[in-house]
Amino acid sequence: MRVLQLIKTADGATWAYRQIKVLLEQGIQVAVCMPKGKMWDKYLAEGIKVYELNYTVNPVKQAYAFREFKKAVNDFKPDLIHSHFVITTLFVRLYRLFNSLHIPIVFQVPGPLHLEHFIFRNADLLTSNKYDYWVASCNWTKNKYTSSGISEKKVFLSYYGTDLTFVKKHRKGKLRSELGLKDNDFIVGMVAFMYPPKPYIGQKNGIKGHEDFFIGVSECIKENNKIKAIVVGGAWNGAVAYEQKLINMGRELCGDNIYFLGSRNDVPELYADIDLVVHPSYSENLGGAAESLLLEVPTIATNVGGFPDIVVDNETGYLINPGAPNEIAESIKKSFTDYDKIKRMALAGGEKVKSIMDVNKTGKEVFEIYNQILGTTKVGKA
Numbered sequence: 318m319r320v321l322q323l324i325k326t327a328d329g330a331t332w333a334y335r336q337i338k339v340l341l342e343q344g345i346q347v348a349v350c351m352p353k354g355k356m357w358d359k360y361l362a363e364g365i366k367v368y369e370l371n372y373t374v375n376p377v378k379q380a381y382a383f384r385e386f387k388k389a390v391n392d393f394k395p396d397l398i399h400s401h402f403v404i405t406t407l408f409v410r411l412y413r414l415f416n417s418l419h420i421p422i423v424f425q426v427p428g429p430l431h432l433e434h435f436i437f438r439n440a441d442l443l444t445s446n447k448y449d450y451w452v453a454s455c456n457w458t459k460n461k462y463t464s465s466g467i468s469e470k471k472v473f474l475s476y477y478g479t480d481l482t483f484v485k486k487h488r489k490g491k492l493r494s495e496l497g498l499k500d501n502d503f504i505v506g507m508v509a510f511m512y513p514p515k516p517y518i519g520q521k522n523g524i525k526g527h528e529d530f531f532i533g534v535s536e537c538i539k540e541n542n543k544i545k546a547i548v549v550g551g552a553w554n555g556a557v558a559y560e561q562k563l564i565n566m567g568r569e570l571c572g573d574n575i576y577f578l579g580s581r582n583d584v585p586e587l588y589a590d591i592d593l594v595v596h597p598s599y600s601e602n603l604g605g606a607a608e609s610l611l612l613e614v615p616t617i618a619t620n621v622g623g624f625p626d627i628v629v630d631n632e633t634g635y636l637i638n639p640g641a642p643n644e645i646a647e648s649i650k651k652s653f654t655d656y657d658k659i660k661r662m663a664l665a666g667g668e669k670v671k672s673i674m675d676v677n678k679t680g681k682e683v684f685e686i687y688n689q690i691l692g693t694t695k696v697g698k699a
Contacts, residue, residue: 318687319346321395323405325372327354332427332477333401334359339478339680341365345687348393350386350405366393372408383412390418397687399423403431403441410444418448421690425452425683427477428602429622432461434518442467450690452683455602455623473686476603476626478676484611485585492590496576498545503653505534506547506591508584508605509598513559526597526619526639527563533595533645535570541653546571549587551580588612593652593659596624599639603627607674610634610666615659617648627673633666634659 322337324330334356337347341363349360350370360367368389373382386409397420400406406424413422424441431437442465451472453459462472498504507530514520522528527548534546548567552560567575581587585608588594594609596618603623609616610627616634618624630636635651637644652659673679 318344318397318691319348319393319395320687321389321393321398322347322349323372323398323400323402323409324349324351325402325405327351327356330356330401332479335480335676336478336680336683337365338363339676340684343681343684345684348389348395350389368393372402372404374404374407374411379411382408383415386412387416395420396691397421397423399425399683401425401427403437407440407444410449413446413448421448421450423450423452423686423690425475425477426454426458428600429455429458429461430524430600432458433600438465450686452686455626457622457625458602473689475679475682475686476623476674478674478679479607479611481611481671481675484671486612487586487589489589491583492547492587496545496547498590501543503541503544504547504590504592505537505544505649506549506588506594507597508549508588508594508609509596510550510553510580511556511560511563512553513556520599522599522640523559523563524599526599528566529597529640529642529645530595531563531567531570531575532642533597534575534649536642536646537649537653538571538574540650542574544574544649544653546575547578547587547591548575549578549581549584584608585612588614592656593617593649595645595649597637597639597645598622598624603674606634607670610663610670611674613663613667615652615656615663616666617645617652627666627670629666629669631662633662633669 324333348366350368352371353369357367370385373379400409409422451462453474454477459472459474463469509525512524514523537544564577591614593615596606598619601622601624606616606618606624606628616628618628619639620636621639628634628636635648637648
């Protein structure tokens with residue numbers, strides 16, 4: 318079986334790389350179309366053929382990109398194409414309008430955001446045809462496709478997995494020592510990049526919900542000075558003005574009880590000192606909740622996207638409504654008052670995430686999806 322993978326970036330998307338490694342172990346022959354970047358060497362080291370391709374829907378640049386893609390298809394001769402992003406999916410479907418391409422195209426949907434907005438949702442639905450299939454990476458996404466008229470036989474569910482061998486708990490002390498915090502200070506964290514609002518899709522706050530977090534945690538700080546707020550993650554894609562706006566807002570509301578750490582590469586170590594984490598996103602797949610639960614950190618998350626797949630209210634954490642700072646405050650107070658309960662829930666959450674997000678399991682699920690689509694149980698093809 319020969320599968321051509323479409324990835325829009327070579328400077329990230331490590332989840333796709335982890336999955337592809339498992340597919341190789343199943344005997345699948347894989348090639349990748351992606352721009353030049355840091356991940357090239359990793360793919361090449363696995364013996365994967367990589368074709369340079371810069372995805373675009375710009376008509377001026379598209380003709381050249383189509384020619385390069387046609388060369389890759391003619392050279393590799395895939396049985397199936399697997400696309401990992403909205404832009405890569407729209408690209409290959411536009412290519413298909415002008416070129417003969419009669420093989421299955423699988424869109425593994427990385428998150429629900431485009432489905433939440435009419436224009437982008439319909440761009441996905443209306444450009445599809447009988448050769449298209451979808452792999453949803455959360456139940457919300459799967460249900461959205463089927464409720465939009467896509468046959469259940471064409472929509473599958475499989476989470477983007479992670480390598481559990483790299484998940485380990487760290488000793489406490491690093492973060493508290495760095496910030497001069499005491500052992501009995503109650504640290505409430507938020508770990509997310511700062512994405513500025515997109516007015517053209519009606520956003521007033523950033524999609525990660527920092528503004529709501531500041532308002533909610535500030536109400537708790539007013540009642541209990543032992544509560545300290547930690548914000549990990551800096552400006553996304555150069556949005557430094559928005560980052561500064563958030564810093565100013567956080568400090569105005571929380572005073573000296575809030576700490577902004579910027580972007581860090583030692584998040585798992587920092588989590589060892591965080592007593593409670595809040596994920597107040599307006600749109601999300603599994604997001605940071607998967608990481609916090611894997612590390613068994615008590616977790617509060619909004620009831621959006623894929624969060625409910627792993628944050629089951631009162632079982633593995635607390636679910637709240639998006640855009641509800643009062644519910645953030647109530648859940649923080651509840652967690653502080655009965656910390657043993659939410660800690661037990663975090664342990665249960667860790668087991669739940671491990672059971673569904675082991676990449677060795679999810680990669681094999683994708684392999685079986687390929688077989689179902691192609692109507693075969695064969696592993697390789699000469």
